[in-house]
Amino acid sequence: MLFSAILTGLVLGGTYALIAMGLTLQYGVARIMNLAYGDLIIAGSFGAMLLFTALGINPLIALSIVVPLGFALSWLVYALMLQPLARRSPNRDRLEGDSILATFGLLFVIQGVALVLFGANYQSYSFLAVPIDVFGTTIAANRLLAFALAVLFGIGLFLLLTRTRFGTVIRAVAANPGSAPLVGIDVDHVARLAFALGGGLAAAGGVVVSMYLTFSATMGVIFTMKALIVVIMGGVGNLLGALAAGLILGVVETLVSSFIDPGLTLAATYLIFLAVLVVRPQGLFGKPAR
Amino acid sequence: MTTLSRRTLLQAMGTGALASALASLPSFAQDRTAIRIGYAVSKTGANAGGAGISTIPNYLLWVDDVNKAGGLELSKLGVTPPLEVTEYDDRSSAEETVRAIERLATQDNVDFILPSWGTGSNLAAGPTFDRFGFPQLAGTAVTDMAPQLVQRWQNSFWFLGGGHDYANALVDLLVKQRDAGAINNKVAIASVADGFGIDLSKAATPAFQAAGFELVYDKTYPLGTSDFAPIINEVAGLGVDTFVAFSYPPDTFALTQQSVVANFSPKIFYLGVGTAFPIYPNVAGPNHNGVMGVGGIDPDSEAIAAYFERHKALIGQAPDSWASAITYASLEILGQAITRVGDLDKAAVSAEIASGEFDTILGKVKLVDNQLRALWTVGQWQDGKFVGLAHTEGKAAREPVVPKSAWVPAS
Numbered sequence: 001m002l003f004s005a006i007l008t009g010l011v012l013g014g015t016y017a018l019i020a021m022g023l024t025l026q027y028g029v030a031r032i033m034n035l036a037y038g039d040l041i042i043a044g045s046f047g048a049m050l051l052f053t054a055l056g057i058n059p060l061i062a063l064s065i066v067v068p069l070g071f072a073l074s075w076l077v078y079a080l081m082l083q084p085l086a087r088r089s090p091n092r093d094r095l096e097g098d099s100i101l102a103t104f105g106l107l108f109v110i111q112g113v114a115l116v117l118f119g120a121n122y123q124s125y126s127f128l129a130v131p132i133d134v135f136g137t138t139i140a141a142n143r144l145l146a147f148a149l150a151v152l153f154g155i156g157l158f159l160l161l162t163r164t165r166f167g168t169v170i171r172a173v174a175a176n177p178g179s180a181p182l183v184g185i186d187v188d189h190v191a192r193l194a195f196a197l198g199g200g201l202a203a204a205g206g207v208v209v210s211m212y213l214t215f216s217a218t219m220g221v222i223f224t225m226k227a228l229i230v231v232i233m234g235g236v237g238n239l240l241g242a243l244a245a246g247l248i249l250g251v252v253e254t255l256v257s258s259f260i261d262p263g264l265t266l267a268a269t270y271l272i273f274l275a276v277l278v279v280r281p282q283g284l285f286g287k288p289a290r
Numbered sequence: 291m292t293t294l295s296r297r298t299l300l301q302a303m304g305t306g307a308l309a310s311a312l313a314s315l316p317s318f319a320q321d322r323t324a325i326r327i328g329y330a331v332s333k334t335g336a337n338a339g340g341a342g343i344s345t346i347p348n349y350l351l352w353v354d355d356v357n358k359a360g361g362l363e364l365s366k367l368g369v370t371p372p373l374e375v376t377e378y379d380d381r382s383s384a385e386e387t388v389r390a391i392e393r394l395a396t397q398d399n400v401d402f403i404l405p406s407w408g409t410g411s412n413l414a415a416g417p418t419f420d421r422f423g424f425p426q427l428a429g430t431a432v433t434d435m436a437p438q439l440v441q442r443w444q445n446s447f448w449f450l451g452g453g454h455d456y457a458n459a460l461v462d463l464l465v466k467q468r469d470a471g472a473i474n475n476k477v478a479i480a481s482v483a484d485g486f487g488i489d490l491s492k493a494a495t496p497a498f499q500a501a502g503f504e505l506v507y508d509k510t511y512p513l514g515t516s517d518f519a520p521i522i523n524e525v526a527g528l529g530v531d532t533f534v535a536f537s538y539p540p541d542t543f544a545l546t547q548q549s550v551v552a553n554f555s556p557k558i559f560y561l562g563v564g565t566a567f568p569i570y571p572n573v574a575g576p577n578h579n580g581v582m583g584v585g586g587i588d589p590d591s592e593a594i595a596a597y598f599e600r601h602k603a604l605i606g607q608a609p610d611s612w613a614s615a616i617t618y619a620s621l622e623i624l625g626q627a628i629t630r631v632g633d634l635d636k637a638a639v640s641a642e643i644a645s646g647e648f649d650t651i652l653g654k655v656k657l658v659d660n661q662l663r664a665l666w667t668v669g670q671w672q673d674g675k676f677v678g679l680a681h682t683e684g685k686a687a688r689e690p691v692v693p694k695s696a697w698v699p700a701s
Binding site: 004005008012015108111112115119120121122123124125126128129130131138139140143212213214215216217218219222250253254257258261262263265266 | 332333334335336338339341342343346480483509510511512514515516517519520521523524539540543544547548550551552553564567569572573575607699700
């Protein structure tokens, strides 16, 4: 029973980690507190649903269409809307404030377009909703897929960031955007790339969760909030942190739901969040601010 | 810095007062070209999903139906003007709903105002409807307080019953099944910790206990929960024949899908809001058959069948089988009351709604104490229709199918 609950929790945590990874890149590297992040996830979900229901395209194949689109859209958004803000901001705090306001507006634009195109109705389709037996616990295949992708993206991007030259450049910008140009790094370019990468991850998350979650055009903010908790808990800009924080949240929620009361899952989530903030304000894997 | 002299200030105030006095004057033009209908509905925000299914499509359909028929006849004025709509988005906020209603009443000078979606917004808007004297046709509010509310706001009309109606009807139905030996005595309830779930579980828990059922699981889960595996896994091990969830749409769909995956297939599977939505059969696939929920329609009614057709033609999808038809019927009642009164006197129209008998898609309707008391309370998916199994007036459209057929696993 305990083992089964932990397994179910890990799989739920995989979903949380998956939807948070893009935000941690966008916030950690590009320093854009993207409030429209959840709406991009929803856009990815709509994309997958449309391809699946209208054209019969397998959502796994849809990933290869929707993810580049999310990347391109975020690239454009950064180039057109956020780059001017980044250039004129004297410091990071100012940029964070400006980006919150700008992406708050963007949230309504994306939501509005989705409302016009798809209406306010709940959308849902079913894909890979087949039971899989994992060590005696029945888990839906689509949720297991979300978990696997979260681990894959989390570890893959972590290796990319720590083991490659490109990753070092990204980390340099994340650590100190003021000094990065001194060693020949084009900060604008790197920030745009990181933001777009985050957008691609958001779209990937959207495609995967659309296989098992009911969504509607106005639900983006729920994803933004969840992702934000995971990002802050894990340490801003840290992909392994996001993975760990997501999994911890999932396991705790499931344990509380199974052994105490389902009504207390939300309370447990925020209790852990609070505990992490009190003990390690920089997040589980974050570096203390200098 | 600008300093305002007392004179300019007084002038400004005077002009302002005059302007607002002029704005609030009723229009005297009796050669009416339109009947102005105003509403603020949730096009964005948390309520948009519900409003987009039960409320907005029916407002659009009613206006379309009336205008296609040439308008509403106002015999005292000797005209038959069409309906003209002023619409706002209340962004799912009750304050915004109230502000929009005030604006509709004072700035836009509409003749009648239709309410927003949901119990909360209707309760919040009650005093405002009352203050301006507009009839309030609450087609999507479930409240046990309706008898008290109609005392307080005499122009308010409540069409969707209260939590006790639905909970008691469900328990009655289950008692019959138990006594017939179709199900055992064990019941599991999971309810969302929000308005609808709290109301219904508060009514259902004592009713189940009074009927002698053993409640082996009775817990709430927070709004926005997406993973129900822990609840389903636990309930599956308790040996219940009846699973009841007073849930909201996303939960309703997730509970279905996850129960299928976990192969938890109790004889009675009852869910809350969303079960009656036209999207439910898409979500559940072949497994929607036999699932029970709140609401229901009369599958043999020609008027309902015609209404479904018109709804599909204009909106592009079928209505839901609970609040949609009732919302539409409330508008038919408004239209007929206006025609009978013969002009746009709000008080006279309210009095007519309260006392008259109306011909609607639900059949002949007469409100009791400003409330619609003829309601479908328990429904079940049978052959592609969400048919009524229990009605507050005792008649059932179909017999319940118990046990429901076992889940078909997804391929």
